Amino acid sequence: MKNKIKKKDKVRVMTGKDKGREAVVEKVYTKNQTVILPGINIYKKHIKKNEKLPKGGIVEIPRPINVAKLILICSKCNQPTRVGWQLNKNKKVRICKKCNGII
Numbered sequence: 001m002k003n004k005i006k007k008k009d010k011v012r013v014m015t016g017k018d019k020g021r022e023a024v025v026e027k028v029y030t031k032n033q034t035v036i037l038p039g040i041n042i043y044k045k046h047i048k049k050n051e052k053l054p055k056g057g058i059v060e061i062p063r064p065i066n067v068a069k070l071i072l073i074c075s076k077c078n079q080p081t082r083v084g085w086q087l088n089k090n091k092k093v094r095i096c097k098k099c100n101g102i103i
Contacts, residue, residue: 003028003030003067004083004094005025005028005067005070005072005083007026007027008024009024009072009073009103010023010024010025010072010073010075011024011035011071011072012070012080013037013040013065013069014070014071016041016065016069017041018040021040022073023037023038023039024037025037026038026062032064033067033068034064034066035065035067036062036063036064036065037065039062040062041062041063042060042061042062042063043061043062043063044058044060044061045060045061046058046059047059074096074098074101074103077096077098077101079098079099081096081099082097083095083096083097083103088102
């Protein structure tokens with residue numbers, strides 16, 4: 001299944017502990033239908049000492065979040081919107097369902 005959310009898209013979290021927060025997509029995992037958002041879905045992990053962290057300790061890392069919990073924010077109308085598809089000169093492009101602009 002093709003993702004409607006791509007890298008560098010602005011999205012809003014619709015459910016969970018970070019509900020209502022907005023971020024730009026950093027990485028997309030198409031196989032799992034998840035994305036990584038900086039500053040969203042942060043968890044703490046205990047790390048042993050190593051070269052990067054000589055003392056070790058507790059590190060905060062962002063975990064992937066499912067795309068079903070996100071909604072895309074249109075770059076033109078700046079509104080949360082659903083994504084549609086349209087053929088444009090033999091190329092399939094994403095469109096905003098509210099303003100019909102190409103995303």
